[in-house]
Amino acid sequence: MGAAERGHLMPGGHPMAVRRTGLIRARKAAGFTQESFAEVMHVDRSTVARWETGVREPLPYQRPKLARLLKLTMDELDELLHAERSNVAPTQPVSPSPSALPAPRVVHAGLLTQYETLTDTYRQIDYQAGSGAVYQEAVAQLNRLLDMADNVPSPLYQRFALALGDAAQLAAWLAIDHQDYGAARRYASLALSSAQEGEDPGLHAYVLGIMSYIHLHAGRGPDAVRLLLAALHLATNPRFAVSAAVHSWLSEAIGEAYALSGDHQAGARALAEAERLFDRVNPTEVPTWLAFYNGTEHIMRLKGRCLVRLGDGPAAVTAxxxxxxxxxxxxxxxxxxxxxxxxxAQLMSARGDEPRSAEPEAAAAAASEAWELAVQTGSGRNQRRVRELLPRFEPYRRLAAVRPLLEMAP
Known part of the structure; x- marks a missing residue:
């Protein structure tokens, strides 16, 4: 069965799917909008949209309620979900690939553990070799998990949904690094609905944070603040016992968002709260998907980035x-x-009347190494960031350390 028939996601997040017009007609005939149907099904509206566009299928435990609400038998529902497949002809032969392997007939706890481990392996490869080395494999992993959905037994559904959410949020970060923000939104939406299905408020809040970074990278500070406040509302609810690491990470992100919005006082308060919370982080309790946030170097890295946004160059340099x-x-x-x-930060600290000061030369050395690493890892985002920084080096072009940078990263 080809990718088009399974509704697979491709690198870039574009679904190769078949629109389920019969399912849409049945929903409308039952008097539901997508929003009202999502509410009674206890899912996000985007989940209903993915069912109807063929990107996803309802999980087995959801189908009896789905059929009841639409006044259908289970056989009639199954026909609506799969009727259009016979009309699909792949435009080209589909060669075997990891994502095209048949779904396992029986999903057991040990097999699910292997998939969870594989997602974490891709995460570690991303840390060490960059997103370019693992993006396609991570999307294939996501497709494999989507293929398994119908074969997951009821006792494993919640765990499966969280495994799917972890794979989807990783794909979202990789898409962000590739500057494919449309794909990042789609992967993040899948991660969000999976977190809801898996009843994990911590992952839910974290994915809202990922979505806020899409706004941050586009310079939309107020939109990022809005999402992060919703995430913090979840993270601070004592009923959910969300990890302090998630709360701290979100507070650092909202510090950046406030700074970008021009509210530096609120940004500084959020950054102080992030540091206070980080002191309470127990490394053994940090969720797997936030494993990078378990050492002092990471809070200092994010603190420094936030201080840059807040315009405090010297403090940012120190961090x-x-x-x-x-x-x-x-x-x-x-x-x-x-x-x-x-x-x-070093360029912020450089004084314009001292062109031979150490800051521009140190900044050039840092930017040169950053460029080499960005090329090595295939990070389009970091390459773009270095290029955007180059005009600020122009006043120092005559310095020996600056000239090679301007030639290296045109």
């Missing part, structure tokens, strides 16, 4: 130099981003 020194050598993408922030 980012500490982070760059402490970051493990194999965290190449994080090091590249940290060095870009450090170069930015």
């Amino acid at each position: 980012l130099e500490e982070a760059a020194e402490a970051l493990p050598a194999h965290y190449v993408r994080e090091r590249s981003g940290t060095l870009i922030d450090l170069a930015t």
Whole structure:
């Protein structure tokens, strides 16, 4: 069965799917909008939309209620979900690939553990080799999990949904690094609905944070603040016992968002709260999908980035130099981003009337290393960030350390 027939996601997040017009007609005939149907099904509206566009199928435990609401028998529902497949002809032969393997007939706990481990392996490869080395494999992993959905037994549904959410949020981060923000939104939406289905408020809040970074990268601070406040509302609810690491990470992100929105006082307060919360983080209780946020170097890296947004160059330099020194050598993408922030902070600290000051030369060295790492890891986002920084080096072009940078990263 080809990718078009399974509704697979492709790298870039574009669904190869068949619109389920019969399902749409049945919903409308029953008097539901997508929003009202999502409400009674206890899912997000985007989940209903994915059912109707053929990107996803309702999980087995959802189908009896779905059929009842639409006044259908289970056989009639199954026909609506799959009737259009016979009309699909792949435009080209589909060669075997990891995502085209048949779904396992029986999904047991041990097999699910292997898929969870595989997602974490892709995460570690991303840390060490960059998103370019693993993006396609991570999307294939997501497709494999989607294929398994119909074969997951009831006792494993919740765990399966969280495994799917973890794979989807990883794909969202990889898409962000590739500057494919449309795909990132689609993967994040899938992660969000999976977190809801898996009843994990921590993952739900974290995915809202991922979505906020799409706004941050586009310069939409108020939109990022709105999402992050919703995420914090979840993270701070004592009923949910969300990890302090999630709360701290969100507070750092909202500090950036407030700074970008021009509210530096609120940004500084959020950053202080992030540091206070980080002191309470127990590394053994950090969720797997937030495993990078379990060492002082990471809070310093994110603190420095937030301080850059807040315009405090000297304090940002101090934090980012500490982070760059402490970051493990194999965290190449994080090091590249940290060095870009450090170069930015050093240029903020450079005085225009002292063109021979140490700051521009140190900034050039940091930006040069960042560029090399960005090329090595295939990070389009970090390459773009270095290029955007180059005009700020123009006043220092005659310095020996600056000229090679301007030639290296045209």
